[in-house]
Amino acid sequence: MKFIIQRDQLIAGVQDVMKAISSRTVIPILTGMKIEAKQHGITLTGSDSDISIESYIPAEEDGVVHVEQIEEGTIILQAKYFPDIVRKLPEKTVEIEVDANLKVTIRSGKAEFNLNGQDAEEYPHLPKLETENSFEMSIELLKSMIKQTVFAVSTMETRPILTGVNLKLANNVLSFTATDSHRLAKREIPVTDANIEFQQVVVPGKSLTELYKILDDSEETVEISVTNNQILFRTKHLNFLSRLLDGNYPETSRLIPEQSKTKLQVKTKELLSTIDRASLLAKEERNNVVRLFTQGDSVIEISSNSPEVGTVVEEISVELIEGEELKISFSSKYMIDALKAIEYDDVTIEFTGAMRPFVIRPLNDDSILQLILPVRTY
Numbered sequence: 262m263k264f265i266i267q268r269d270q271l272i273a274g275v276q277d278v279m280k281a282i283s284s285r286t287v288i289p290i291l292t293g294m295k296i297e298a299k300q301h302g303i304t305l306t307g308s309d310s311d312i313s314i315e316s317y318i319p320a321e322e323d324g325v326v327h328v329e330q331i332e333e334g335t336i337i338l339q340a341k342y343f344p345d346i347v348r349k350l351p352e353k354t355v356e357i358e359v360d361a362n363l364k365v366t367i368r369s370g371k372a373e374f375n376l377n378g379q380d381a382e383e384y385p386h387l388p389k390l391e392t393e394n395s396f397e398m399s400i401e402l403l404k405s406m407i408k409q410t411v412f413a414v415s416t417m418e419t420r421p422i423l424t425g426v427n428l429k430l431a432n433n434v435l436s437f438t439a440t441d442s443h444r445l446a447k448r449e450i451p452v453t454d455a456n457i458e459f460q461q462v463v464v465p466g467k468s469l470t471e472l473y474k475i476l477d478d479s480e481e482t483v484e485i486s487v488t489n490n491q492i493l494f495r496t497k498h499l500n501f502l503s504r505l506l507d508g509n510y511p512e513t514s515r516l517i518p519e520q521s522k523t524k525l526q527v528k529t530k531e532l533l534s535t536i537d538r539a540s541l542l543a544k545e546e547r548n549n550v551v552r553l554f555t556q557g558d559s560v561i562e563i564s565s566n567s568p569e570v571g572t573v574v575e576e577i578s579v580e581l582i583e584g585e586e587l588k589i590s591f592s593s594k595y596m597i598d599a600l601k602a603i604e605y606d607d608v609t610i611e612f613t614g615a616m617r618p619f620v621i622r623p624l625n626d627d628s629i630l631q632l633i634l635p636v637r638t639y
Contacts, residue, residue: 262332266357268347275294279340294307294343298328312501338376365378403485406437407472408473410426410446411439412439425505427463433451444599445618463506480497522613523584525609525610532563536596562574562575565593609623617635620632
């Protein structure tokens with residue numbers, strides 16, 4: 262195997278697949294990176310058996326040559342050293358050559374590295390997903406759906422299914438739902454011409470977080486395919502494959518209150534920064550609890566106190582208060598996360614009493630929903 266490749270292209274591909282390679286894997290060969298050279302281009306692969314990432318560098322694209330002098334072949338290189346070597350090479354091009362004894366030579370300018378490769382036959386085969394059952398969506402939209410939900414997954418392994426985001430596609434609506442049983446985040450979008458429906462596809466939160474980092478804003482769309490235990494996100498140069506979590510995701514729709522007793526409309530940034538300030542004194546407590554009191558029809562008071570530290574009280578004017586008076590306590594962290602995820606200037610918050618979950622939505626947009634359970638304080 263042999264080829265000469267543009268170093269920048271190689272670095273970008275290596276950085277992408279490194280996100281799937283873990284030094285803690287139980288399968289030794291998975292600590293390596295697979296490099297496959299074909300006449301049409303180079304494919305890099307990394308996997309930790311939960312996530313697998315393939316990055317493709319075409320030999321030529323739009324008249325620009327990325328890879329030349331290709332002699333086909335496959336090799337596994339130690340991922341611990343290869344990325345750093347590539348990053349520090351002196352010239353703009355890199356020549357990689359493998360001999361019959363799996364010895365790998367990496368040349369750039371006057372620098373030459375000789376590494377021991379491993380036989381690619383030992384590398385596990387990635388499952389090939391049937392892409393007939395798939396749908397497309399814009400990368401920008403997918404990233405915003407991940408951002409608006411993934412923070413609410415559980416970090417506790419006691420209920421593994423809650424460490425993932427539930428994806429559901431039915432009646433041309435795609436929804437992402439995440440909950441850790443104290444809060445819930447949900448986002449829905451319409452999907453046209455999807456020839457596939459699914460109810461219970463639970464993608465590990467960790468996978469979606471990595472996917473969010475790796476998806477390139479410059480590419481337009483991503484194709485999503487699902488099988489019984491894998492999900493594939495595919496763009497022109499990237500295949501991102503994740504295993505799905507086993508088990509039944511809880512029915513979350515019944516948690517969302519039908520009607521409300523108190524309703525607020527408020528500027529998102531103003532509420533966010535007020536709660537952020539109030540939480541400064543709530544750090545000692547387990548939940549960073551802050552309190553919200555309604556006053557009249559246009560003012561709410563946000564406060565926090567911790568006996569050892571002191572108290573903070575701040576009033577903010579709101580656009581609207583309807584319904585009953587309210588005193589409620591909640592985790593400032595959950596509220597800050599929820600408000601940050603809603604990328605709108607104004608939000609409405611609907612309460613059904615001091616001990617019932619409350620719902621935060623952007624003004625005039627029901628596609629995004631954040632739900633938080635209050636904290637009991639006596």
